Amino acid sequence: MQTKLADFIKNLPEGQEADAILRSCVHCGFCLATCPTYQILGNELDSPRGRIYLMKQMLEGQPITQKTQLHLDRCLTCRACETTCPSGVRYGELVDISRDIIEKQVKRDLRSVVVRYTLRKILPNTSIFGGLLKVGQSVRPFLPAILKESIPERAKLTKVWPAARHARKMFVLDGCVQPALAPNINIASASVLDKLGISLVKAANAGCCGAVAYHLNDQQDGLNYMRRNIDAWWPLVEKKEVEAIIVTASGCGVTVKEYGHLLRYDSVYARKAATISTLAKDISEILHAELGNLQHLFSQKHTALKTKLSFHSPCTLQHGMQIRGVVEEILQAAGFELSYVANAHLCCGSAGTYSILQPELSQQLLKNKLAALESSNPDHIATANIGCLMHLKSGAALPVKHWIELLDERLS
Numbered sequence: 001m002q003t004k005l006a007d008f009i010k011n012l013p014e015g016q017e018a019d020a021i022l023r024s025c026v027h028c029g030f031c032l033a034t035c036p037t038y039q040i041l042g043n044e045l046d047s048p049r050g051r052i053y054l055m056k057q058m059l060e061g062q063p064i065t066q067k068t069q070l071h072l073d074r075c076l077t078c079r080a081c082e083t084t085c086p087s088g089v090r091y092g093e094l095v096d097i098s099r100d101i102i103e104k105q106v107k108r109d110l111r112s113v114v115v116r117y118t119l120r121k122i123l124p125n126t127s128i129f130g131g132l133l134k135v136g137q138s139v140r141p142f143l144p145a146i147l148k149e150s151i152p153e154r155a156k157l158t159k160v161w162p163a164a165r166h167a168r169k170m171f172v173l174d175g176c177v178q179p180a181l182a183p184n185i186n187i188a189s190a191s192v193l194d195k196l197g198i199s200l201v202k203a204a205n206a207g208c209c210g211a212v213a214y215h216l217n218d219q220q221d222g223l224n225y226m227r228r229n230i231d232a233w234w235p236l237v238e239k240k241e242v243e244a245i246i247v248t249a250s251g252c253g254v255t256v257k258e259y260g261h262l263l264r265y266d267s268v269y270a271r272k273a274a275t276i277s278t279l280a281k282d283i284s285e286i287l288h289a290e291l292g293n294l295q296h297l298f299s300q301k302h303t304a305l306k307t308k309l310s311f312h313s314p315c316t317l318q319h320g321m322q323i324r325g326v327v328e329e330i331l332q333a334a335g336f337e338l339s340y341v342a343n344a345h346l347c348c349g350s351a352g353t354y355s356i357l358q359p360e361l362s363q364q365l366l367k368n369k370l371a372a373l374e375s376s377n378p379d380h381i382a383t384a385n386i387g388c389l390m391h392l393k394s395g396a397a398l399p400v401k402h403w404i405e406l407l408d409e410r411l412s
Helices: 013-024 030-034 036-041 048-059 066-073 080-084 091-105 110-122 126-142 184-195 211-215 219-238 250-256 270-279 283-289 291-299 315-320 326-333 359-374 386-393 403-411
Strands: 168-172 198-201 245-247 280-282 308-311 380-383 400-402
Touching: 013 048, 013 091, 030 048, 030 080, 036 359, 048 066, 048 091, 066 091, 080 091, 080 315, 110 126, 110 211, 168 184, 168 219, 184 198, 184 283, 184 403, 211 219, 211 250, 219 270, 245 250, 245 283, 250 280, 250 315, 270 280, 280 283, 283 291, 283 326, 291 326, 291 403, 308 326, 326 403, 359 386, 380 386, 380 403, 386 400, 400 403
Parallel strands: 168 198, 168 245, 245 280, 308 380, 380 400
Antiparallel strands: none
16 A cells, blocks of 8 residues: 655654555455454445545545544454454554544544543542442442443452462452452462462552553553553562463453553663563463463363353454464363354454443444354353453353353362
8 A cells, every 4th residue: 555644744653653554455355354343334434444544544634534533433443354464454553543643633522522531530440440330239229220230240259369379470460440340350360370389469559451541542641551560560570570460351461462562662661561561471371381280180170061161252362462262272171162153253342442432333243242152052151351251241141251260160
């Protein structure tokens, strides 16, 4: 694709990156077949190729309109197109660059501004979000059904965090909403790793990975969350006292793995961020490396019943981190029977805050995903990201859990 970027961006680092990304696109259209919004809406401007044309026009200095903003807002940033693309177009990065520009030049209506600001300020703040959730859960029994459905039930702790007793130690990212919505996920991770001789520890001042603010177009605030996490982890990382930084929510994992890239121009944090990115691992990567030891543990547990699972691989796991088939291999080794899921590459519609900002499209995607997951009559649905988990739970007729919880139950 030939380009001629406008003066306002052509000499900036992000302009040079955008130019390289645009030039890598060969207009082949393979991305249309795997784009969830294009499949629903049938409008090429709601496909990666169509959005690339819009972003190119904007970066070349043509007027930026609300139409461009609308089509980019509808993008899930699921990055299925990146998995499909034969040319390696870094579409997600191009969208981030373009959204930042659009946000500064196209005004949103008051309602949209308020909703986005509220999401940016509440979701990443664990204490505020957790407090508000507790208030909602306390009045939940007295609410009308339609409101009751929007507030998840209070999670009951199933066990305690194992003491840090092993020489091998790894950090775990608590995240922002997961501790309040599903605290058992990280406890289950700590329990499984404890059985493998690894202690999972938290860093006191680490929190939101930065994705919420960054993808709601407050990129500087998002980068500040990233810097805070790096500061929290760095003392033990520098001393080489932790082997890895484990992330159990794939949406956070893909972000932490990109700290090095996102902070590459920060003279203070660039080196540290690159180190953090190399240490960041999805929990499945660690357990896959320990699969031999895991299989020994499984062999000591005699489970007569075969539990049938449908596994939803989050977009951030299979497309963002390019981890495919790993969780499934671990679950099969644990004795679970995995169902075939049609169109497994497609998004469930959660996509961070997308389910709030684009509810109609999100609900259609959820309906399609649940139909695929439930078609084989499994006993459970499993996934690997807190956003997907809560979204699927909201409409599923079956129990929905993080796969590490099911693994921990199998080993208990």
